[in-house]
Amino acid sequence: xxxxxxxxxxxxxxxxxxxxxxxxxxxxxxxxxxxxxxxxxxxxxxxxxxxxxxxxxxxxxxxxxxxxxxxxxxxxxxxxxxxxxxxxxxxxxxxxxxxxxxxxxxxxxxxxxxxxxxxxxxxxxxxxxxxxxxxxxxxxxxxxxxxxxxxxxxxxxxxxxxxxxxxxxxxxxxxxxxxxxxxxxxxxxxxxxxxxxxxxxxxxxxxxxxxxxxxxxxxxxxxxxxxxxxxxxxxxxxxxxxxxxxxxxxxxxxxxxxxxxxxxxxxxxxxxxxxxxxxxxxxxxxxxxxxxxxxxxxxxxxxxxxxxxxxxxxxxxxxxxxxxxxxxxxx
Amino acid sequence: xxxxxxxxxxxxxxxxxxxxxxxxxxxxxxxxxxxxxxxxxxxxxxxxxxxxxxxxxxxxxxxxxxxxxxxxxxxxxxxxxxxxxxxxxxxxxxxxxxxxxxxxxxxxxxxxxxxxxxxxxxxxxxxxxxxxxxxxxxxxxxxxxxxxxxxxxxxxxxxxxxxxxxxxxxxxxxxxxxxxxxxxxxxxxxxxxxxxxxxxxxxxxxxxxxxxxxxxxxxxxxxxxxxxxxxxxxxxxxxxxxxxxxxxxxxxxxxxxxxxxxxxxxxxxxxxxxxxxxxxxxxxxxxxxxxxxxxxxxxxxxxxxxxxxxxxxxxxxxxxxxxxxxxxxxx
Numbered sequence: 266x267x268x269x270x271x272x273x274x275x276x277x278x279x280x281x282x283x284x285x286x287x288x289x290x291x292x293x294x295x296x297x298x299x300x301x302x303x304x305x306x307x308x309x310x311x312x313x314x315x316x317x318x319x320x321x322x323x324x325x326x327x328x329x330x331x332x333x334x335x336x337x338x339x340x341x342x343x344x345x346x347x348x349x350x351x352x353x354x355x356x357x358x359x360x361x362x363x364x365x366x367x368x369x370x371x372x373x374x375x376x377x378x379x380x381x382x383x384x385x386x387x388x389x390x391x392x393x394x395x396x397x398x399x400x401x402x403x404x405x406x407x408x409x410x411x412x413x414x415x416x417x418x419x420x421x422x423x424x425x426x427x428x429x430x431x432x433x434x435x436x437x438x439x440x441x442x443x444x445x446x447x448x449x450x451x452x453x454x455x456x457x458x459x460x461x462x463x464x465x466x467x468x469x470x471x472x473x474x475x476x477x478x479x480x481x482x483x484x485x486x487x488x489x490x491x492x493x494x495x496x497x498x499x500x501x502x503x504x505x506x507x508x509x510x511x512x513x514x515x516x517x518x519x520x521x522x523x524x525x526x527x528x529x530x531x532x533x534x535x536x537x538x539x540x541x542x543x544x545x546x547x548x549x550x551x552x553x554x555x556x557x558x559x560x561x562x563x564x565x566x567x568x569x570x571x572x573x574x575x576x577x578x579x580x581x582x583x584x585x586x587x588x589x590x591x592x593x594x595x596x
Numbered sequence: 597x598x599x600x601x602x603x604x605x606x607x608x609x610x611x612x613x614x615x616x617x618x619x620x621x622x623x624x625x626x627x628x629x630x631x632x633x634x635x636x637x638x639x640x641x642x643x644x645x646x647x648x649x650x651x652x653x654x655x656x657x658x659x660x661x662x663x664x665x666x667x668x669x670x671x672x673x674x675x676x677x678x679x680x681x682x683x684x685x686x687x688x689x690x691x692x693x694x695x696x697x698x699x700x701x702x703x704x705x706x707x708x709x710x711x712x713x714x715x716x717x718x719x720x721x722x723x724x725x726x727x728x729x730x731x732x733x734x735x736x737x738x739x740x741x742x743x744x745x746x747x748x749x750x751x752x753x754x755x756x757x758x759x760x761x762x763x764x765x766x767x768x769x770x771x772x773x774x775x776x777x778x779x780x781x782x783x784x785x786x787x788x789x790x791x792x793x794x795x796x797x798x799x800x801x802x803x804x805x806x807x808x809x810x811x812x813x814x815x816x817x818x819x820x821x822x823x824x825x826x827x828x829x830x831x832x833x834x835x836x837x838x839x840x841x842x843x844x845x846x847x848x849x850x851x852x853x854x855x856x857x858x859x860x861x862x863x864x865x866x867x868x869x870x871x872x873x874x875x876x877x878x879x880x881x882x883x884x885x886x887x888x889x890x891x892x893x894x895x896x897x898x899x900x901x902x903x904x905x906x907x908x909x910x911x912x913x914x915x916x917x918x919x920x921x922x923x924x925x926x927x
Contacts, residue, residue: 398821398853459793459826460786490729490832490875495790497818498825522729528874539867543859544821 287332361442403473466502618663692773734804748814797833
């Protein structure tokens with residue numbers, strides 16, 4: 266679990282997109298952030314107070330979060346210098362980069378000396394159990410997709426926000442590195458050893474109050490050959506009561522696989538429900554979430570209305586419209 | 597890849613069952629074995645020549661295989677002594693035990709000194725790729741089960757034997773530690789990191805001659821919540837052309853999960869075929885393999901005939917009858 270509040274490190278981000286992890290934290294957990302740190306040449310800006318390490322420490326920052334993608338797959342000497350200062354000022358440092366903080370001797374030494382922690386959130390640190398399949402109290406909702414990267418994390422976070430606004434008990438449960446940095450905890454599922462995947466999700470979504478909802482971050486797709494096993498472990502470990510179908514309508518083929526067409530929403534509904542009902546016979550599909558970023562407003566609204574008729578389910582783009590209708594469907 | 601031939605180490609096995617890994621090697625790869633080594637008190641016997649380390653080395657043994665389960669989860673000092681002698685005599689040592697050879701300092705030191713290898717086959721040693729889903733040449737058959745431990749490995753090995761006897765090109769592809777020790781190579785799938793599971797199976801079953809069959813060892817079950825993700829990765833990485841349904845008819849519930857009933861063979865057929873056709877639309881179910889060990893001969897034959905009528909597929913117990921009819925179905 267990461268200590269909060271955060272200082273968001275944007276480094277020398279070449280553009281706004283490179284800082285999308287920081288943007289996600291700022292959008293979904295603004296109360297967890299004291300400010301941003303930008304190095305010379307940084308082209309991203311989250312509209313937060315710019316702070317030095319010293320100012321952030323004085324403002325109470327407990328963890329510097331690397332909220333930017335690194336170029337060329339290495340952590341540059343200029344970054345190392347700033348991260349060391351953060352450790353020396355009493356902060357932990359957290360990162361979801363492929364290159365691990367723990368592989369940088371200067372950071373390891375600085376953390377040891379300052380008595381602070383380096384958090385590489387891509388790497389599991391918990392010894393997860395084997396799943397036992399037992400029914401747990403409380404409710405769970407899982408977003409499943411026709412493909413990878415169609416908006417499953419965004420959908421779950423938007424639902425959490427809408428549900429909390431309605432006074433419902435709801436917690437987003439992170440299963441990937443960006444989600445873990447946003448909430449400060451979770452399971453890096455794609456890095457868990459095969460035998461423990463479903464058990465890790467049971468661990469992540471334990472017994473809860475009867476009217477409490479876990480909104481589990483989806484991963485991969487049952488129809489994506491590279492990652493489908495991860496998705497099924499998520500369904501069988503999560504024992505969802507509700508599924509939300511996620512789709513990006515302009516994609517020509519499965520992500521990274523030119524030979525594979527996307528399934529229809531009906532196919533996704535039928536296959537995901539069949540698999541979910543093995544562990545929870547009461548599971549239902551409650552809504553559809555469409556990522557219409559590639560459409561203009563009129564085209565998007567027409568498309569959403571058409572899917573709603575076709576599927577007979579509440580259908581929204583949570584980015585354009587919020588997730589209130591999905592929250593209502595769970596209520 | 598393990599060097600052959602093997603010396604099979606039975607240690608101080610308290611009964612024949614404790615030596616079932618060695619029994620599997622002897623049954624399926626007798627040509628890979630020079631003899632057995634039994635310590636004082638050993639209650640197992642494979643009917644092979646008893647040999648000392650010295651005799652086995654003289655007979656050409658390249659690897660001592662630990663073919664016995666250890667009691668109390670530790671590798672005893674008495675075992676260590678024999679394994680060290682094997683290393684000193686120029687053999688590698690291989691094991692599928694949970695306790696790793698590499699965690700025993702005396703073995704590590706002896707292996708280093710002798711220039712020999714310790715093989716812990718439960719631990720992946722290859723950096724597997726992410727699956728790319730591309731079609732490969734050659735044919736693949738996968739055994740899928742209504743549950744774990746219903747005879748999937750036995751079925752694939754029996755099919756390999758029957759196919760080779762008919763002059764067909766067939767190779768068993770191991771995905772678990774016993775299978776790996778039997779064939780000397782394979783993927784310890786349950787220990788692979790989630791993101792690389794399907795890619796590991798693509799790596800295991802590469803392009804081959806058009807009339808060559810890989811017989812892929814199954815793992816888990818799509819209906820077993822603890823391991824279903826592993827099974828789906830096996831289906832999507834393996835891209836099977838043919839599925840064989842495996843079942844144990846006297847089991848009251850899913851292995852280790854008293855709350856879960858076994859699915860019907862029809863359910864297994866429909867769900868496994870639906871998932872397999874995502875990666876191979878031409879996939880077919882070609883037969884049924886039933887483990888009738890808990891039935892007497894008459895009861896077993898009646899049951900097999902009933903399933904054959906019910907499913908409309910060749911149905912055998914490969915232990916009682918061999919797998920010739922399944923081989924024929926692939927031909």
